[in-house]
Amino acid sequence: MKKIAYLGLGIMGRGMAGNLLKAGYEVTVWNRTPERCAPLVAQGAKQAGTPADAVAGAEVVMVCLSDDNSVEDLVFGSGNLLANVRQGQIVVDMTTCHPDTTRKEAAAYAEKGVEFLDAPVFGSKNEAANGGLWIVVGGKKELFEQVKPILEVLSETTHYMGGTAMGTSMKLVGNLVVASQLEALGEAMTLATKAGLNPEDVLGVLHVTDFKSPIFDGVGQALINRDFSTHFALKLMLKDAHLIARFAQDLNVPIPASAATREVIKAAVNKGWGELNASAFIQQLEELAGVQVKKQ
Numbered sequence: 001m002k003k004i005a006y007l008g009l010g011i012m013g014r015g016m017a018g019n020l021l022k023a024g025y026e027v028t029v030w031n032r033t034p035e036r037c038a039p040l041v042a043q044g045a046k047q048a049g050t051p052a053d054a055v056a057g058a059e060v061v062m063v064c065l066s067d068d069n070s071v072e073d074l075v076f077g078s079g080n081l082l083a084n085v086r087q088g089q090i091v092v093d094m095t096t097c098h099p100d101t102t103r104k105e106a107a108a109y110a111e112k113g114v115e116f117l118d119a120p121v122f123g124s125k126n127e128a129a130n131g132g133l134w135i136v137v138g139g140k141k142e143l144f145e146q147v148k149p150i151l152e153v154l155s156e157t158t159h160y161m162g163g164t165a166m167g168t169s170m171k172l173v174g175n176l177v178v179a180s181q182l183e184a185l186g187e188a189m190t191l192a193t194k195a196g197l198n199p200e201d202v203l204g205v206l207h208v209t210d211f212k213s214p215i216f217d218g219v220g221q222a223l224i225n226r227d228f229s230t231h232f233a234l235k236l237m238l239k240d241a242h243l244i245a246r247f248a249q250d251l252n253v254p255i256p257a258s259a260a261t262r263e264v265i266k267a268a269v270n271k272g273w274g275e276l277n278a279s280a281f282i283q284q285l286e287e288l289a290g291v292q293v294k295k296q
Contacts, residue, residue, distance in 0.1 A: 001090075001150065002026050005058035007051055007074065007081070008095075009036040011230070012121065013064040015128030016094070016154050021045055023153040030054040052084040060150060061085060064094040067239050068101045075105055087113030092147060094135075096120045096175070096236075098243050099165035102138070106164045115143050118164065119151065120171035122178075124231035132156045136174070138167035172247050175240045176258050181215045183261040186282030189223060190289045199224045219279045226295040228276040228283075235274035237281070238265045 006017040009031040028046040048054035117139035241262040268281035
């Protein structure tokens, strides 16, 4: 399989499509905002004017969009993707969405003889650009094995999680952990700062202890530098927090700590920080504590 259509060129999609090109795949790209295609066209991609044009000659169709509404519109609405895919093609949806959306997609594609995998990713801008994502996949095991060489171009590791929607389910479980770690880091650094501890010294301890985390390392240093440049937008973290809350509600699972974190994220988005990096919500914790932090 060498011909790929890539639909959706946000921060993540641009990086993934670029790595597919570097690996020698023939990639046709489409995005609602056409100018985002230009850097990839310069790397050798073909640009399609519509989703129908993009998938016309593709063996694999890869989709990476911002939310469930975007998927609904592309597949069932104005994008008309469902009407234009054909029997024998494989669709791989890498969007973080609710498992119900995934199941709806899978059922619709199956009626047309189109194979489907849900394959959302962990990681952000740098991992997408460098082929270092972690991909969790739901769908047929044999289909996963067939598509795995493509996914390996984009990732450090790939993980088969089970049948349809198990990839999207795992993504929400993982994002619950990410949000909780950011909340924990924010509370800890705010408390440490108000207590008069040197933030660099605090990070030094967090880096070596048995509760160390790559998130603490990367986000912690960016927090000290007051660098909230966007790798994963706070508004998308809020979207994911809403999805996690709905998912937990569907299964009657209490998630009290995540519920509290979601309220902090809401408040931060309401401050106008939604376009900043997800870590920007830590500023809300600082404000609540009356802590003013200057760039080190």
